[in-house]
Amino acid sequence: AQTVTQSQPEMSVQEAETVTLSCTYDTSENNYYLFWYKQPPSRQMILVIRQEAYKQQNATENRFSVNFQKAAKSFSLKISDSQLGDTAMYFCAFIPFSTGANNLFFGTGTRLTVIP
Amino acid sequence: KAGVTQTPRYLIKTRGQQVTLSCSPISGHRSVSWYQQTPGQGLQFLFEYFSETQRNKGNFPGRFSGRQFSNSRSEMNVSTLELGDSALYLCASSSQVTATEAFFGQGTRLTVV
Numbered sequence: 368a369q370t371v372t373q374s375q376p377e378m379s380v381q382e383a384e385t386v387t388l389s390c391t392y393d394t395s396e397n398n399y400y401l402f403w404y405k406q407p408p409s410r411q412m413i414l415v416i417r418q419e420a421y422k423q424q425n426a427t428e429n430r431f432s433v434n435f436q437k438a439a440k441s442f443s444l445k446i447s448d449s450q451l452g453d454t455a456m457y458f459c460a461f462i463p464f465s466t467g468a469n470n471l472f473f474g475t476g477t478r479l480t481v482i483p
Numbered sequence: 484k485a486g487v488t489q490t491p492r493y494l495i496k497t498r499g500q501q502v503t504l505s506c507s508p509i510s511g512h513r514s515v516s517w518y519q520q521t522p523g524q525g526l527q528f529l530f531e532y533f534s535e536t537q538r539n540k541g542n543f544p545g546r547f548s549g550r551q552f553s554n555s556r557s558e559m560n561v562s563t564l565e566l567g568d569s570a571l572y573l574c575a576s577s578s579q580v581t582a583t584e585a586f587f588g589q590g591t592r593l594t595v596v
Contacts, residue, residue, distance in 0.1 A: 470516065
């Protein structure tokens with residue numbers, strides 16, 4: 368079974384500070400992609416960052432970076448210099464290559480609030 | 484380049500009715516996936532179409548169906564609506580056989596009364 372667990376339903380961070388969102392997943396697959404999506408109040412899911420499982424180097428996109436631990440099946444998101452616009456639901460997701468279809472498995476989400 | 488367009492944005496239906504939701508993917512994208520988002524169940528995969536063929540289906544009853552047209556636009560149909568079908572329905576498009584990046588629409592908020 369493919370599952371994604373986000374153990375922090377809600378988090379808050381002061382503006383300009385750093386926050387880390389946790390994600391663990393379970394899969395027997397060896398090749399897959401991992402994602403963090405952001406869903407602001409507008410409801411549109413926006414891709415924040417992605418990681419290929421076969422790459423050891425952690426992905427980075429501006430203020431967003433991940434800590435990918437394949438053996439531990441852990442994929443946390445670090446947001447540096449938090450901004451008010453980062454307030455949103457954040458979903459961890461992955462897609463295994465073997466299904467041959469575009470079926471994203473999502474976690475339950477973490478609601479992040481950036482406090483001015 | 485236009486994004487993923489879902490119509491309508493909001494819909495109110497009565498129990499027992501049926502509803503059709505539409506999704507226009509990004510131009511050139513052949514894969515369209517549908518997801519149901521509820522507070523209780525989170526985001527759940529409904530089905531995915533690639534070049535007019537359903538490649539995968541989630542664990543939903545047969546009341547949920549879909550199709551994809553030759554221009555890659557996709558429709559989702561729910562028959563005999565139940566109160567529990569109230570949800571945000573999201574569609575995502577991808578240009579790849581495996582979604583290394585999926586682009587989402589803003590969703591259709593369906594309320595069943």
